[in-house]
Amino acid sequence: MIEIIKIEGKRILSKEKFLLFLTIVFLFSACSTYLSLQSYEVPDMDGIAVTWQENLAHAKKNLRGKTIGRELIDVVRQQENLIYADENSLSEVIRLNYGGKSAQELTDEEASSFYQTRLSRIRAMLEENQYIQYTPEEEEYFLQRAKELSDIPFDYAEGWKRLNEDMGTFVPLLFIVISVLLLPLFGTDPKVSMNELYRSSRYGKKPLDTARILMAFIVGTALYALGMIVFFAIKMIPFGLYGGNQYIQSTATTFFSLYKITYLQQYFINVAIGFVAFLFVICLLLFITAVMEKIMSSAVVLAFFWITLLLFDQMYLWQVNHYFANFMPLRMTSFTHYYVGNEIYRIFGCTLSCMAWSILLSSLLAGSLLLTVLGVEKVKRKRGLY
Numbered sequence: 001m002i003e004i005i006k007i008e009g010k011r012i013l014s015k016e017k018f019l020l021f022l023t024i025v026f027l028f029s030a031c032s033t034y035l036s037l038q039s040y041e042v043p044d045m046d047g048i049a050v051t052w053q054e055n056l057a058h059a060k061k062n063l064r065g066k067t068i069g070r071e072l073i074d075v076v077r078q079q080e081n082l083i084y085a086d087e088n089s090l091s092e093v094i095r096l097n098y099g100g101k102s103a104q105e106l107t108d109e110e111a112s113s114f115y116q117t118r119l120s121r122i123r124a125m126l127e128e129n130q131y132i133q134y135t136p137e138e139e140e141y142f143l144q145r146a147k148e149l150s151d152i153p154f155d156y157a158e159g160w161k162r163l164n165e166d167m168g169t170f171v172p173l174l175f176i177v178i179s180v181l182l183l184p185l186f187g188t189d190p191k192v193s194m195n196e197l198y199r200s201s202r203y204g205k206k207p208l209d210t211a212r213i214l215m216a217f218i219v220g221t222a223l224y225a226l227g228m229i230v231f232f233a234i235k236m237i238p239f240g241l242y243g244g245n246q247y248i249q250s251t252a253t254t255f256f257s258l259y260k261i262t263y264l265q266q267y268f269i270n271v272a273i274g275f276v277a278f279l280f281v282i283c284l285l286l287f288i289t290a291v292m293e294k295i296m297s298s299a300v301v302l303a304f305f306w307i308t309l310l311l312f313d314q315m316y317l318w319q320v321n322h323y324f325a326n327f328m329p330l331r332m333t334s335f336t337h338y339y340v341g342n343e344i345y346r347i348f349g350c351t352l353s354c355m356a357w358s359i360l361l362s363s364l365l366a367g368s369l370l371l372t373v374l375g376v377e378k379v380k381r382k383r384g385l386y
Helices: 002-012 015-038 052-062 070-077 085-097 108-112 114-127 136-147 158-185 190-203 205-236 263-292 295-315 318-323 336-340 354-383
Strands: 042-044 047-050 344-347 350-353
Touching: 002 158, 015 158, 015 205, 047 052, 052 085, 070 085, 070 108, 085 114, 108 114, 114 136, 158 205, 158 263, 158 295, 205 263, 205 354, 263 295, 263 336, 263 354, 295 318, 336 354, 344 354, 350 354
Parallel strands: none
Antiparallel strands: 042 047, 344 350
């Protein structure tokens, strides 16, 4: 079995394909990081007034040990023009919390009741949700979680913010690139038909099929891990690692989140969710290639699948997302909605978060697809279709 796995591994992932994979991941990561850094540059009539290096340095210097509260809000209230990223970030959080009011428009009483206002806003969001009618018990549970966070550190964490936000774009691309590399797994090509016959005759078709399935998970997992490492390294080099222990509520994107977790914890949760979604992608790819057999036919079906998911994502139909897209890889890797959507599922009298149910159901779907692939290959062997 080990010998077959080695042979199939060399067939699926040659040095040229591996270098191509690294090149694609590196270029996308570098472009994503470049665009992130450009957003920190402040232009003026003569060119660049504040470079991204100066902007990040200002945030590192002025946010150390700070916490969102009356004192920090007063700093923004006293400034007429907000130039640096840390000032604009805090101003955005203030506007979000006070329903569009700027820091300068706040009274002293409003500035002192920042966390009470946040709790009231969360309560209103739960009561006014047009898609989900929460029970009193569910609403009380959410509010208790919101009350747990009564002090939000606002320290420098720009790298972690950008990393977690941009993972929603990078991870689906990683899935597609790995899927293309693994397409020849069960797909046949006239150029390699004699090799297929030789290996089947020498090792037996069942060991060959088993080796290919194992190879899909081994190679796929290795490439997923490598891709995440490269993306993490390139993304964090210019920003630095500082701030991973800050709560995710210190940015406007996840300010109303009920998850009391840090950016570092959010990153590992995203990686874990992405891996579950990736296992589904691998099992789906095995199913498509086992049924379609031909590489081009499998590629067409796979492309149609991703295009369909993209269309659903662009249309944003809540019912489609709730009952279908939430368990598919594209929506699963749109990580932000787990932390701010407060979407729930009621399964056999139990209330489950969207994150928990998506992971569970996606895993079950992946397992079902894998069992189906094993069944299809067994039927083909019995019928002598090879």
